Amino acid sequence: MSSVFDNSVHSGFQVAAASVNSTSPTFQQTYAAVSGLAGLSWIEKLWASYYTWIGNDLFATGLLFFTLHEVMYFGRCLPWFIIDRIPYFNRWKIQDTKMPSNREQWECLKSVLTSHFLVEAFPIWFFHPLCQKIGISHDVPFPSLATMAWQIAMFFVLEDAWHYWTHRAMHYGSLYKMIHKQHHRYAAPFGLTAEYAHPVEVMVLGFGTVGIPIVFVLLTRNLHLFTVCVWIVGRLWQAVDAHSGYEFPWSLHHFLPFWAGAEHHDEHHHHFIGNYASSFRFWDYVLQTEAGVPAKQSRESKMRGAAEGKAKKNI
Template structure:
């Protein structure tokens, strides 16, 4: 029996998922999602398999579930006016070639370590029992993960643009100068593992340091990170895009400049690293650097 719950004394003659959920329905203090979570683990009966299946399925469903709307938008002329590089609409052939590569990566690179994630969780103390932590606790941890992953992504992404690292690893990701949703995970296996550590490794390190993390929080974090990555590669800028309301948010316009100019704008979620270190790509970044150089030159003349 799964260890997702501590007391199964009230459970008897349970053979279906519906009966499992009904049994958890009689337990006070569990919300709808917690009951579903516990019912799933209990019904599967093998926690290692349950976690592996859950994470692989969630990743595939959310990734392609977020990519498909962008692929549809690419085929609707009305939205061309919102396309950042409006003369470079991805063809069906490009979408298909990218899809094949991404699926190969998912099944041959990412699937294998996913099935070993549950034993790692048990070893380092990532909980998966019900009830879940409070919403405030999960929100705080996810916010911290966004900040830390952004720093990891900035420095390692920037490093991948140097010499042999770009030629033999990162160049694959830059095959498409005008990105589209599916290209978010179109990358060399080494890059998938290196930058992917920022998504998976940071929660692991957090748990090793604090001893406080739940697997459901990791699910929420990965879901939001997937949405961010796909949207950043969408190639579309809308009046309602998030960075208009949250100026520090990077968004598609920030990352599209990176693909367009092949250098600069290295961060994933936020703009502060590129702003502080003068690595913003595109005309705006160039104008900003020129303005700072002018101010610096004039200040030297006045001394």
């Protein structure tokens, strides 16, 4: 029987598990046994029951991560697919003359599914041995909410930096023609296009999502697999929403001005250049790579002001 309990609850689980009168308990029986333990939240009990019931950590983690990725990605894409087909929402479509057709959605879906099964599935299914080797824990209880929050916030910041520089590099020369051009097939993005990309791009940009937590735990030995799950879900939803093609009055960047959002990334697809960051706006702002007409006019105004100021000094 696989154990996902640290020393504080391990003996208690053995007593609870002994009450299951079956050599092959059902998931419900396993959950009932785990539920007898004090000090665990319902999600921790569900997590522990799942790993204990599966009985094979490698398979359990692989199945968890692959299912989580598919459900959360396509589950987040589905509302945008529906919104695209409701005329009422057209008023908030950023490029309102370019609505994705059913054929475009279908072609994109087939490509994304192929990538998921042929490119991403293999490393996902063998992620657990890596977790064991580098010290990513899957025990219960989970870390505190405060610990998970600051770690996930840090991952967002670091991934944004990785995404900015690698994405910007892919817009140069042969890297764009051979790799990144595929992602720019749709000048007006829609939810499904978030992971519509060349396999090399999937791996390079994907390192920011998976590789950064790996480097973090190598340095700190302090990371839980549940935290990684929450981080991946957050990153997936951010990517899908950034490709949605809609700008609402209630969009997050109206309340958090440093957040990128769909308006930021849609300009990138529209102009094929600029706005390289994924989650935040500060890299593009500081390095003057913001896309779109207003950003261009702002840069030109600053340049004119600087030139006029320099000319006055020389008089």
